[in-house]
Protein backbone atom coordinates (compact mmCIF):
# COMPACT_ATOMS: atom_id res chain seq x y z
CA UNK A 73 0.00 0.00 0.00
CA UNK A 74 1.10 3.57 -0.54
CA UNK A 75 1.68 5.77 2.47
CA UNK A 76 1.12 8.97 0.52
CA UNK A 77 -0.87 9.37 -2.66
CA UNK A 78 -1.09 12.72 -4.39
CA UNK A 79 -3.27 12.86 -7.47
CA UNK A 80 -3.36 15.79 -9.90
CA UNK A 81 -2.82 18.31 -7.16
CA UNK A 82 -3.24 21.97 -8.05
CA UNK A 83 -2.90 24.92 -5.73
CA UNK A 84 -3.71 28.48 -6.66
CA UNK A 85 -3.23 31.20 -4.09
CA UNK A 86 -6.10 33.61 -4.27
CA UNK A 87 -4.84 37.17 -4.22
CA UNK A 88 -5.89 39.61 -1.53
CA UNK A 89 -7.38 42.00 -4.05
CA UNK A 90 -9.47 40.98 -7.05
CA UNK A 91 -7.29 42.87 -9.53
CA UNK A 92 -4.15 40.97 -8.60
CA UNK A 93 -3.23 37.87 -10.53
CA UNK A 94 -3.79 34.56 -8.75
CA UNK A 95 -0.59 32.56 -8.37
CA UNK A 96 -0.67 28.94 -9.42
CA UNK A 97 1.98 27.35 -7.30
CA UNK A 98 1.30 23.68 -7.99
CA UNK A 99 -0.12 22.35 -11.20
CA UNK A 100 -1.14 18.79 -11.72
CA UNK A 101 1.32 17.26 -9.28
CA UNK A 102 1.01 13.51 -8.85
CA UNK A 103 3.21 11.29 -6.77
CA UNK A 104 3.08 8.35 -4.44
CA UNK A 105 5.28 7.30 -1.59
CA UNK A 106 5.40 3.61 -0.80
CA UNK A 107 5.20 2.25 2.67
CA UNK A 108 8.59 1.76 4.26
CA UNK A 109 10.62 3.81 1.83
CA UNK A 110 12.59 7.04 2.07
CA UNK A 111 11.29 9.44 -0.53
CA UNK A 112 13.28 12.56 -1.38
CA UNK A 113 11.35 15.55 -2.65
CA UNK A 114 13.76 17.72 -4.59
CA UNK A 115 13.16 21.18 -5.95
CA UNK A 116 14.65 24.64 -6.24
CA UNK A 117 13.63 27.50 -3.95
CA UNK A 118 10.01 28.32 -4.51
CA UNK A 119 9.29 25.11 -6.43
CA UNK A 120 6.33 24.29 -4.23
CA UNK A 121 7.70 21.65 -1.86
CA UNK A 122 6.49 23.33 1.30
CA UNK A 123 3.12 24.03 -0.28
CA UNK A 124 2.69 20.35 -1.16
CA UNK A 125 3.57 19.26 2.36
CA UNK A 126 1.23 21.77 3.95
CA UNK A 127 -1.60 20.46 1.81
CA UNK A 128 -0.76 16.93 2.95
CA UNK A 129 -1.17 18.01 6.56
CA UNK A 130 -4.33 19.98 5.99
CA UNK A 131 -2.71 23.34 6.71
CA UNK A 132 -3.59 24.49 3.21
CA UNK A 133 -6.57 23.53 1.13
CA UNK A 134 -5.91 22.16 -2.33
CA UNK A 135 -7.55 23.99 -5.22
CA UNK A 136 -7.89 20.74 -7.10
CA UNK A 137 -6.85 17.14 -6.86
CA UNK A 138 -6.72 14.48 -4.19
CA UNK A 139 -4.41 13.71 -1.35
CA UNK A 140 -4.35 10.55 0.73
CA UNK A 141 -2.25 9.72 3.76
CA UNK A 142 -2.13 6.19 5.12
CA UNK A 143 -5.35 5.55 3.26
CA UNK A 144 -7.31 8.55 4.56
CA UNK A 145 -7.97 11.97 3.06
CA UNK A 146 -5.96 14.91 4.40
CA UNK A 147 -9.01 16.35 6.17
CA UNK A 148 -9.15 13.33 8.44
CA UNK A 149 -7.79 14.65 11.72
CA UNK A 150 -7.51 11.29 13.45
CA UNK A 151 -4.98 9.88 10.98
CA UNK A 152 -2.51 12.58 12.04
CA UNK A 153 -1.90 10.63 15.22
CA UNK A 154 0.14 8.33 12.99
CA UNK A 155 2.03 11.10 11.19
CA UNK A 156 4.98 13.20 12.33
CA UNK A 157 5.68 16.58 10.75
CA UNK A 158 8.61 18.94 10.91
CA UNK A 159 7.82 22.28 9.27
CA UNK A 160 10.36 24.39 7.43
CA UNK A 161 12.55 26.58 9.69
CA UNK A 162 10.45 25.74 12.71
CA UNK A 163 9.66 28.15 15.48
CA UNK A 164 8.43 26.89 18.75
CA UNK A 165 7.15 28.11 22.06
CA UNK A 166 10.30 29.74 23.33
CA UNK A 167 9.18 29.88 26.96
CA UNK A 168 9.06 26.10 27.23
CA UNK A 169 12.01 23.94 28.15
CA UNK A 170 12.96 21.09 25.83
CA UNK A 171 11.27 18.56 28.11
CA UNK A 172 8.07 20.57 28.59
CA UNK A 173 7.95 21.14 24.88
CA UNK A 174 8.10 17.46 24.03
CA UNK A 175 5.60 16.71 26.76
CA UNK A 176 3.14 19.20 25.26
CA UNK A 177 3.42 17.69 21.80
CA UNK A 178 3.14 14.22 23.22
CA UNK A 179 -0.12 15.16 24.90
CA UNK A 180 -1.38 16.76 21.69
CA UNK A 181 -0.72 13.45 19.97
CA UNK A 182 -2.89 11.78 22.59
CA UNK A 183 -0.16 9.93 24.47
CA UNK A 184 -0.51 9.19 28.15
CA UNK A 185 1.89 10.63 30.72
CA UNK A 186 3.77 7.39 31.28
CA UNK A 187 4.56 6.85 27.63
CA UNK A 188 5.63 10.48 27.28
CA UNK A 189 7.98 10.25 30.25
CA UNK A 190 9.53 7.15 28.75
CA UNK A 191 9.90 8.59 25.24
CA UNK A 192 11.36 11.99 26.12
CA UNK A 193 14.82 10.88 27.31
CA UNK A 194 15.11 8.45 24.39
CA UNK A 195 14.31 11.13 21.87
CA UNK A 196 16.55 13.77 23.43
CA UNK A 197 19.35 11.23 23.29
CA UNK A 198 18.57 10.48 19.67
CA UNK A 199 18.86 14.14 18.62
CA UNK A 200 21.79 14.79 20.99
CA UNK A 201 20.02 17.30 23.19
CA UNK A 202 20.13 15.49 26.51
CA UNK A 203 22.26 18.21 28.08
CA UNK A 204 19.84 20.94 27.05
CA UNK A 205 16.72 19.26 28.37
CA UNK A 206 16.02 21.87 31.05
CA UNK A 207 16.86 24.86 28.86
CA UNK A 208 14.15 27.14 27.47
CA UNK A 209 13.84 27.00 23.70
CA UNK A 210 14.57 30.69 23.31
CA UNK A 211 18.12 29.89 24.39
CA UNK A 212 18.47 27.29 21.63
CA UNK A 213 20.63 27.77 18.53
CA UNK A 214 19.16 27.30 15.08
CA UNK A 215 20.53 23.79 14.73
CA UNK A 216 19.27 22.86 18.17
CA UNK A 217 15.79 24.07 17.24
CA UNK A 218 15.93 21.93 14.13
CA UNK A 219 16.81 18.93 16.30
CA UNK A 220 14.11 19.52 18.88
CA UNK A 221 11.75 19.92 15.93
CA UNK A 222 12.73 16.48 14.75
CA UNK A 223 12.19 15.07 18.23
CA UNK A 224 8.75 16.68 18.27
CA UNK A 225 7.89 15.00 14.99
CA UNK A 226 8.84 11.60 16.39
CA UNK A 227 7.45 11.76 19.93
CA UNK A 228 4.41 9.64 19.13
CA UNK A 229 6.36 7.03 17.17
CA UNK A 230 4.56 7.81 13.88
CA UNK A 231 4.35 5.44 10.93
CA UNK A 232 4.84 8.23 8.43
CA UNK A 233 7.26 11.09 8.91
CA UNK A 234 7.04 14.21 6.77
CA UNK A 235 10.08 16.47 7.08
CA UNK A 236 10.44 19.83 5.37
CA UNK A 237 14.15 20.45 4.87
CA UNK A 238 15.26 18.53 7.94
CA UNK A 239 18.96 19.20 7.33
CA UNK A 240 18.79 22.95 6.93
CA UNK A 241 20.70 24.89 9.53
CA UNK A 242 22.74 21.89 10.61
CA UNK A 243 26.52 21.52 10.60
CA UNK A 244 28.14 18.58 8.77
CA UNK A 245 28.00 16.40 11.86
CA UNK A 246 24.38 17.31 12.41
CA UNK A 247 23.54 16.52 8.79
CA UNK A 248 25.10 13.11 9.14
CA UNK A 249 23.18 12.51 12.35
CA UNK A 250 19.92 13.40 10.65
CA UNK A 251 20.73 11.14 7.72
CA UNK A 252 21.43 8.31 10.13
CA UNK A 253 18.24 9.07 11.98
CA UNK A 254 16.23 8.87 8.79
CA UNK A 255 17.90 5.60 7.83
CA UNK A 256 17.14 4.32 11.33
CA UNK A 257 13.49 5.17 10.83
CA UNK A 258 13.41 3.11 7.68
CA UNK A 259 14.98 0.20 9.50
CA UNK A 260 12.09 0.40 11.94
CA UNK A 261 9.72 0.11 9.02
CA UNK A 262 8.63 3.76 8.95
CA UNK A 263 8.00 5.79 5.84
CA UNK A 264 9.92 9.04 5.42
CA UNK A 265 8.97 11.80 3.01
CA UNK A 266 11.39 14.69 3.11
CA UNK A 267 12.12 17.75 1.02
CA UNK A 268 15.44 19.33 0.30
CA UNK A 269 17.33 21.16 -2.38
CA UNK A 270 20.58 19.49 -1.49
CA UNK A 271 21.14 16.65 -3.89
CA UNK A 272 23.86 14.80 -2.03
CA UNK A 273 21.52 14.23 0.91
CA UNK A 274 19.05 12.61 -1.42
CA UNK A 275 21.62 10.52 -3.25
CA UNK A 276 22.95 9.11 -0.02
CA UNK A 277 19.75 7.89 1.59
CA UNK A 278 16.70 7.94 -0.67
CA UNK A 279 15.03 4.95 -2.21
CA UNK A 280 13.10 7.09 -4.63
CA UNK A 281 12.98 10.76 -5.53
CA UNK A 282 10.63 13.24 -7.10
CA UNK A 283 11.87 16.40 -8.73
CA UNK A 284 9.59 19.40 -8.61
CA UNK A 285 10.15 22.55 -10.61
CA UNK A 286 7.89 25.54 -10.74
CA UNK A 287 5.02 23.54 -9.39
CA UNK A 288 5.32 20.66 -11.83
CA UNK A 289 6.69 17.17 -11.32
CA UNK A 290 9.59 16.69 -13.70
CA UNK A 291 10.82 13.28 -12.74
CA UNK A 292 9.88 10.54 -10.35
CA UNK A 293 11.46 7.22 -9.59
CA UNK A 294 14.46 5.36 -8.28
CA UNK A 295 17.66 7.37 -8.50
CA UNK A 296 19.47 4.77 -10.64
CA UNK A 297 16.58 4.56 -13.07
CA UNK A 298 16.38 8.33 -13.36
CA UNK A 299 20.10 8.62 -13.90
CA UNK A 300 20.03 5.88 -16.53
CA UNK A 301 17.08 7.35 -18.33
CA UNK A 302 18.05 10.98 -18.26
CA UNK A 303 21.81 11.15 -18.59
CA UNK A 304 24.22 9.85 -21.14
CA UNK A 305 27.00 7.64 -19.88
CA UNK A 306 29.95 9.65 -21.01
CA UNK A 307 33.56 8.47 -20.91
CA UNK A 308 36.55 10.55 -19.90
CA UNK A 309 39.94 9.69 -21.38
CA UNK A 310 43.09 11.29 -19.97
CA UNK A 311 46.22 11.08 -22.06
CA UNK A 312 49.75 12.53 -21.86
CA UNK A 313 52.12 13.43 -24.64
CA UNK A 314 49.76 14.33 -27.42
CA UNK A 315 49.27 17.84 -28.73
CA UNK A 316 47.23 19.84 -31.23
CA UNK A 317 47.59 18.22 -34.66
CA UNK A 318 47.88 14.70 -33.25
CA UNK A 319 44.33 14.99 -32.09
CA UNK A 320 42.82 15.83 -35.45
CA UNK A 321 41.07 12.44 -35.81
CA UNK A 322 40.03 12.37 -32.20
CA UNK A 323 38.39 15.78 -32.39
CA UNK A 324 35.67 14.53 -34.70
CA UNK A 325 34.71 11.76 -32.29
CA UNK A 326 34.89 13.62 -29.00
CA UNK A 327 32.33 15.85 -27.38
CA UNK A 328 34.99 18.05 -25.88
CA UNK A 329 38.75 18.21 -25.57
CA UNK A 330 40.57 20.09 -22.85
CA UNK A 331 44.31 20.61 -23.19
CA UNK A 332 46.58 21.68 -20.39
CA UNK A 333 50.31 21.51 -21.22
CA UNK A 334 51.28 17.89 -21.86
CA UNK A 335 48.02 16.45 -20.64
CA UNK A 336 44.69 16.37 -22.37
CA UNK A 337 41.23 15.36 -21.30
CA UNK A 338 38.92 13.92 -23.93
CA UNK A 339 35.24 13.53 -23.23
CA UNK A 340 33.26 11.07 -25.32
CA UNK A 341 29.50 10.85 -25.41
CA UNK A 342 29.52 7.09 -24.94
CA UNK A 343 31.45 3.87 -25.36
CA UNK A 344 30.86 3.73 -29.13
CA UNK A 345 34.01 5.43 -30.36
CA UNK A 346 36.22 4.56 -27.42
CA UNK A 347 38.26 1.93 -29.26
CA UNK A 348 38.86 4.19 -32.23
CA UNK A 349 39.97 7.04 -30.01
CA UNK A 350 42.31 4.87 -28.01
CA UNK A 351 43.83 3.54 -31.21
CA UNK A 352 44.30 7.05 -32.54
CA UNK A 353 45.98 8.17 -29.36
CA UNK A 354 48.32 5.22 -29.33
CA UNK A 355 49.25 5.86 -32.90
CA UNK A 356 50.06 9.45 -32.09
CA UNK A 357 52.41 8.22 -29.37
CA UNK A 358 50.35 9.30 -26.42
CA UNK A 359 50.65 7.72 -22.99
CA UNK A 360 47.25 6.73 -21.71
CA UNK A 361 46.69 7.85 -18.10
CA UNK A 362 43.12 6.83 -17.44
CA UNK A 363 39.79 5.87 -18.97
CA UNK A 364 36.86 6.61 -16.71
CA UNK A 365 33.33 5.70 -17.65
CA UNK A 366 31.35 8.55 -16.18
CA UNK A 367 28.01 7.81 -14.66
CA UNK A 368 25.51 10.61 -14.72
CA UNK A 369 24.43 12.10 -11.41
CA UNK A 370 21.18 13.27 -10.00
CA UNK A 371 22.63 16.74 -9.93
CA UNK A 372 22.96 16.75 -13.69
CA UNK A 373 19.35 15.73 -14.09
CA UNK A 374 18.26 18.31 -11.60
CA UNK A 375 20.19 21.13 -13.21
CA UNK A 376 19.27 20.10 -16.72
CA UNK A 377 15.58 19.59 -15.98
CA UNK A 378 15.11 22.71 -13.96
CA UNK A 379 17.09 24.97 -16.25
CA UNK A 380 15.35 23.72 -19.36
CA UNK A 381 12.18 25.37 -18.13
CA UNK A 382 13.87 28.57 -17.10
CA UNK B 383 -12.16 17.69 25.36
CA UNK B 384 -8.81 16.42 26.61
CA UNK B 385 -6.98 18.07 23.72
CA UNK B 386 -8.84 21.28 24.42
CA UNK B 387 -7.48 21.23 27.95
CA UNK B 388 -3.95 20.56 26.69
CA UNK B 389 -4.09 23.68 24.51
CA UNK B 390 -5.72 25.66 27.30
CA UNK B 391 -3.07 24.56 29.77
CA UNK B 392 -0.27 25.58 27.45
CA UNK B 393 -1.85 28.98 26.84
CA UNK B 394 -2.16 29.45 30.57
CA UNK B 395 1.50 28.64 31.08
CA UNK B 396 2.61 30.85 28.21
CA UNK B 397 0.79 33.88 29.55
CA UNK B 398 1.89 33.27 33.12
CA UNK B 399 5.50 33.20 31.95
CA UNK B 400 5.00 36.40 29.99
CA UNK B 401 5.99 39.28 32.24
CA UNK B 402 3.20 41.54 31.00
CA UNK B 403 0.77 40.10 33.53
CA UNK B 404 2.90 41.06 36.51
CA UNK B 405 3.05 44.64 35.29
CA UNK B 406 -0.69 44.78 35.06
CA UNK B 407 -1.18 43.41 38.53
CA UNK B 408 1.29 45.98 39.79
CA UNK B 409 -0.79 48.59 38.06
CA UNK B 410 -3.85 47.41 39.94
CA UNK B 411 -1.99 47.58 43.22
CA UNK B 412 -1.00 51.16 42.48
CA UNK B 413 -4.56 52.13 41.65
CA UNK B 414 -5.96 50.58 44.78
CA UNK B 415 -3.23 52.28 46.76
CA UNK B 416 -4.16 55.58 45.18
CA UNK B 417 -7.78 55.03 46.12
CA UNK B 418 -6.77 54.62 49.73
CA UNK B 419 -4.74 57.81 49.55
CA UNK B 420 -7.54 59.76 47.91
CA UNK B 421 -9.99 58.29 50.35
CA UNK B 422 -8.10 59.61 53.34
CA UNK B 423 -8.04 63.08 51.80
CA UNK B 424 -11.78 63.35 51.47
CA UNK B 425 -14.12 63.17 54.39
CA UNK B 426 -17.32 61.14 54.47
CA UNK B 427 -17.24 59.77 50.91
CA UNK B 428 -14.20 57.59 51.58
CA UNK B 429 -15.91 54.23 51.30
CA UNK B 430 -17.45 55.13 47.95
CA UNK B 431 -14.22 56.41 46.47
CA UNK B 432 -12.32 53.26 47.49
CA UNK B 433 -15.06 51.14 45.90
CA UNK B 434 -15.21 53.25 42.74
CA UNK B 435 -11.50 53.26 42.07
CA UNK B 436 -11.05 49.63 43.02
CA UNK B 437 -13.75 48.37 40.67
CA UNK B 438 -12.55 50.64 37.88
CA UNK B 439 -8.99 49.38 38.27
CA UNK B 440 -10.06 45.74 38.18
CA UNK B 441 -12.21 46.38 35.14
CA UNK B 442 -9.48 48.24 33.28
CA UNK B 443 -6.77 45.68 33.94
CA UNK B 444 -9.03 42.77 33.03
CA UNK B 445 -10.08 44.38 29.75
CA UNK B 446 -6.51 45.30 28.84
CA UNK B 447 -5.45 41.69 29.40
CA UNK B 448 -8.43 40.50 27.38
CA UNK B 449 -7.63 42.72 24.41
CA UNK B 450 -3.88 42.47 24.25
CA UNK B 451 -3.33 38.91 25.33
CA UNK B 452 -6.53 37.86 23.56
CA UNK B 453 -5.30 39.12 20.22
CA UNK B 454 -1.93 37.47 20.70
CA UNK B 455 -3.61 34.12 21.31
CA UNK B 456 -4.02 33.25 17.67
CA UNK B 457 -1.97 35.87 15.82
CA UNK B 458 1.17 35.00 17.74
CA UNK B 459 0.73 31.33 16.92
CA UNK B 460 0.41 32.20 13.25
CA UNK B 461 3.19 34.77 13.14
CA UNK B 462 5.57 32.47 15.01
CA UNK B 463 4.38 29.58 12.86
CA UNK B 464 3.85 27.37 15.88
CA UNK B 465 0.39 26.79 14.49
CA UNK B 466 1.86 24.49 11.82
CA UNK B 467 3.05 21.92 14.28
CA UNK B 468 -0.08 22.17 16.41
CA UNK B 469 -2.58 21.79 13.60
CA UNK B 470 -0.57 18.94 12.12
CA UNK B 471 -1.56 16.99 15.21
CA UNK B 472 -4.79 15.04 15.66
CA UNK B 473 -6.60 18.15 16.84
CA UNK B 474 -9.40 19.96 15.06
CA UNK B 475 -9.18 23.66 14.46
CA UNK B 476 -12.25 24.22 16.59
CA UNK B 477 -10.58 22.44 19.49
CA UNK B 478 -7.57 24.67 19.00
CA UNK B 479 -9.54 27.94 19.02
CA UNK B 480 -11.65 26.95 22.00
CA UNK B 481 -8.61 25.69 23.88
CA UNK B 482 -6.89 29.02 23.39
CA UNK B 483 -9.97 30.84 24.60
CA UNK B 484 -10.32 28.67 27.65
CA UNK B 485 -6.67 29.10 28.57
CA UNK B 486 -6.96 32.85 28.57
CA UNK B 487 -10.32 32.67 30.31
CA UNK B 488 -8.63 30.79 33.11
CA UNK B 489 -5.92 33.43 33.36
CA UNK B 490 -8.43 36.23 33.44
CA UNK B 491 -10.40 34.52 36.18
CA UNK B 492 -7.32 33.96 38.30
CA UNK B 493 -6.27 37.56 37.74
CA UNK B 494 -9.62 39.04 38.58
CA UNK B 495 -9.77 36.84 41.67
CA UNK B 496 -6.35 38.04 42.82
CA UNK B 497 -7.22 41.67 42.20
CA UNK B 498 -10.58 41.28 43.91
CA UNK B 499 -8.98 39.79 47.01
CA UNK B 500 -6.50 42.68 47.09
CA UNK B 501 -9.40 45.06 46.68
CA UNK B 502 -11.35 43.50 49.54
CA UNK B 503 -8.22 43.67 51.64
CA UNK B 504 -7.98 47.39 50.91
CA UNK B 505 -11.57 47.91 52.01
CA UNK B 506 -11.00 46.08 55.26
CA UNK B 507 -7.75 47.96 55.88
CA UNK B 508 -9.43 51.29 55.42
CA UNK B 509 -12.07 50.21 57.92
CA UNK B 510 -15.00 50.10 55.53
CA UNK B 511 -17.75 47.57 55.01
CA UNK B 512 -17.74 44.99 52.21
CA UNK B 513 -21.01 45.18 50.30
CA UNK B 514 -22.60 42.25 48.48
CA UNK B 515 -23.02 44.50 45.46
CA UNK B 516 -19.25 44.46 44.89
CA UNK B 517 -19.44 40.75 44.11
CA UNK B 518 -22.21 41.44 41.65
CA UNK B 519 -20.14 44.12 39.94
CA UNK B 520 -17.08 41.86 39.67
CA UNK B 521 -19.15 39.04 38.25
CA UNK B 522 -20.31 41.31 35.44
CA UNK B 523 -16.75 42.56 34.94
CA UNK B 524 -15.77 38.95 34.37
CA UNK B 525 -18.58 38.55 31.85
CA UNK B 526 -17.51 41.70 30.04
CA UNK B 527 -13.91 40.47 29.96
CA UNK B 528 -14.96 37.13 28.51
CA UNK B 529 -16.94 39.00 25.87
CA UNK B 530 -14.05 41.29 24.99
CA UNK B 531 -11.78 38.25 24.74
CA UNK B 532 -14.17 36.69 22.27
CA UNK B 533 -14.14 39.91 20.22
CA UNK B 534 -10.33 39.93 20.18
CA UNK B 535 -10.21 36.28 19.18
CA UNK B 536 -12.82 36.79 16.49
CA UNK B 537 -10.98 39.67 14.83
CA UNK B 538 -7.61 37.98 15.12
CA UNK B 539 -8.75 34.95 13.13
CA UNK B 540 -8.81 37.01 9.96
CA UNK B 541 -6.65 40.08 10.45
CA UNK B 542 -3.21 41.12 11.65
CA UNK B 543 -2.59 41.88 15.30
CA UNK B 544 -2.56 45.66 14.86
CA UNK B 545 -5.78 45.63 12.91
CA UNK B 546 -7.46 43.29 15.38
CA UNK B 547 -6.39 45.49 18.29
CA UNK B 548 -7.84 48.54 16.58
CA UNK B 549 -11.11 46.82 15.77
CA UNK B 550 -11.50 45.30 19.21
CA UNK B 551 -10.77 48.60 20.88
CA UNK B 552 -13.20 50.31 18.54
CA UNK B 553 -15.96 47.82 19.21
CA UNK B 554 -15.26 48.06 22.93
CA UNK B 555 -15.69 51.84 22.89
CA UNK B 556 -18.81 51.69 20.72
CA UNK B 557 -20.13 48.95 22.98
CA UNK B 558 -20.03 51.38 25.86
CA UNK B 559 -21.74 54.10 23.85
CA UNK B 560 -24.60 52.13 22.35
CA UNK B 561 -27.28 53.97 24.30
CA UNK B 562 -25.88 57.25 22.99
CA UNK B 563 -25.94 55.72 19.55
CA UNK B 564 -29.66 55.18 19.80
CA UNK B 565 -30.16 58.75 20.98
CA UNK B 566 -28.16 60.15 18.09
CA UNK B 567 -30.05 57.91 15.67
CA UNK B 568 -33.39 59.24 16.84
CA UNK B 569 -32.27 62.85 16.48
CA UNK B 570 -30.49 62.42 13.15
CA UNK B 571 -31.93 64.22 10.11
CA UNK B 572 -31.12 61.78 7.33
CA UNK B 573 -33.05 58.52 7.11
CA UNK B 574 -30.00 56.65 5.94
CA UNK B 575 -27.98 57.85 8.90
CA UNK B 576 -30.72 56.84 11.25
CA UNK B 577 -30.98 53.37 9.74
CA UNK B 578 -27.20 52.90 9.87
CA UNK B 579 -26.93 54.01 13.47
CA UNK B 580 -29.88 51.90 14.53
CA UNK B 581 -28.35 48.89 12.83
CA UNK B 582 -25.07 49.59 14.61
CA UNK B 583 -26.98 49.83 17.87
CA UNK B 584 -28.42 46.37 17.42
CA UNK B 585 -25.24 44.74 16.10
CA UNK B 586 -22.75 46.07 18.64
CA UNK B 587 -22.69 44.50 22.06
CA UNK B 588 -24.25 46.65 24.74
CA UNK B 589 -21.39 46.73 27.22
CA UNK B 590 -23.01 49.34 29.43
CA UNK B 591 -25.50 46.66 30.36
CA UNK B 592 -22.62 44.87 32.09
CA UNK B 593 -21.51 47.96 33.92
CA UNK B 594 -23.11 48.30 37.36
CA UNK B 595 -20.01 49.72 39.01
CA UNK B 596 -21.61 53.03 39.96
CA UNK B 597 -24.51 51.46 41.77
CA UNK B 598 -22.40 48.74 43.31
CA UNK B 599 -19.90 51.25 44.70
CA UNK B 600 -22.60 52.87 46.78
CA UNK B 601 -23.54 49.47 48.17
CA UNK B 602 -26.92 49.04 46.47
CA UNK B 603 -27.67 45.47 45.39
CA UNK B 604 -28.76 44.91 41.81
CA UNK B 605 -31.89 42.86 41.18
CA UNK B 606 -31.14 39.21 40.64
CA UNK B 607 -33.20 39.14 37.46
CA UNK B 608 -31.12 41.90 35.90
CA UNK B 609 -27.87 40.24 36.93
CA UNK B 610 -28.93 36.96 35.34
CA UNK B 611 -30.15 38.59 32.13
CA UNK B 612 -27.00 40.65 31.74
CA UNK B 613 -24.81 37.61 32.33
CA UNK B 614 -26.76 35.50 29.86
CA UNK B 615 -26.64 38.31 27.30
CA UNK B 616 -22.87 38.71 27.63
CA UNK B 617 -22.12 35.01 27.44
CA UNK B 618 -24.47 34.48 24.51
CA UNK B 619 -22.81 37.28 22.59
CA UNK B 620 -19.40 35.83 23.39
CA UNK B 621 -20.62 32.44 22.20
CA UNK B 622 -21.74 33.89 18.88
CA UNK B 623 -18.37 35.56 18.37
CA UNK B 624 -16.56 32.34 19.22
CA UNK B 625 -18.68 30.43 16.75
CA UNK B 626 -17.78 33.01 14.11
CA UNK B 627 -14.11 32.74 15.04
CA UNK B 628 -14.24 28.95 14.67
CA UNK B 629 -15.99 29.12 11.31
CA UNK B 630 -13.45 31.57 9.92
CA UNK B 631 -10.49 29.72 11.39
CA UNK B 632 -11.78 26.49 9.92
CA UNK B 633 -11.57 27.90 6.40
CA UNK B 634 -8.22 29.59 6.71
CA UNK B 635 -5.08 28.69 4.80
CA UNK B 636 -1.80 28.76 6.66
Ligand SMILES: Nc1ncnc2c1ncn2[C@@H]1O[C@H](COP(=O)(O)OP(=O)(O)OP(=O)(O)O)[C@@H](O)[C@H]1O
Nearest residue numbers: 085095097115116117118119120121122123124269
Ligand atom coordinates in the same frame (compact mmCIF):
# COMPACT_ATOMS: atom_id res chain seq x y z
N1 LIG C 1 0.56 32.60 0.95
C1 LIG C 1 1.07 32.67 -0.28
N2 LIG C 1 0.50 33.48 -1.20
C2 LIG C 1 0.99 33.54 -2.46
N3 LIG C 1 2.04 32.85 -2.90
C3 LIG C 1 2.66 32.03 -2.03
C4 LIG C 1 2.20 31.90 -0.68
N4 LIG C 1 3.00 31.01 -0.06
C5 LIG C 1 3.91 30.61 -0.97
N5 LIG C 1 3.71 31.21 -2.16
C6 LIG C 1 4.48 30.98 -3.40
O1 LIG C 1 4.44 29.62 -3.70
C7 LIG C 1 5.64 29.22 -4.33
C8 LIG C 1 6.11 27.94 -3.71
O2 LIG C 1 6.44 28.16 -2.36
P1 LIG C 1 6.98 26.99 -1.44
O3 LIG C 1 7.20 27.58 -0.09
O4 LIG C 1 6.07 25.83 -1.55
O5 LIG C 1 8.38 26.64 -2.10
P2 LIG C 1 9.51 25.63 -1.63
O6 LIG C 1 9.67 24.63 -2.72
O7 LIG C 1 9.20 25.11 -0.29
O8 LIG C 1 10.79 26.56 -1.59
P3 LIG C 1 12.02 26.59 -0.58
O9 LIG C 1 13.02 25.62 -1.08
O10 LIG C 1 12.53 27.98 -0.71
O11 LIG C 1 11.50 26.30 0.77
C9 LIG C 1 6.60 30.38 -4.20
O12 LIG C 1 6.72 30.97 -5.46
C10 LIG C 1 5.94 31.31 -3.24
O13 LIG C 1 6.19 32.63 -3.59
Ligand SMILES: [Mg+2]
Nearest residue numbers: 121122123160
Ligand atom coordinates in the same frame (compact mmCIF):
# COMPACT_ATOMS: atom_id res chain seq x y z
MG1 LIG D 1 10.07 25.23 1.44
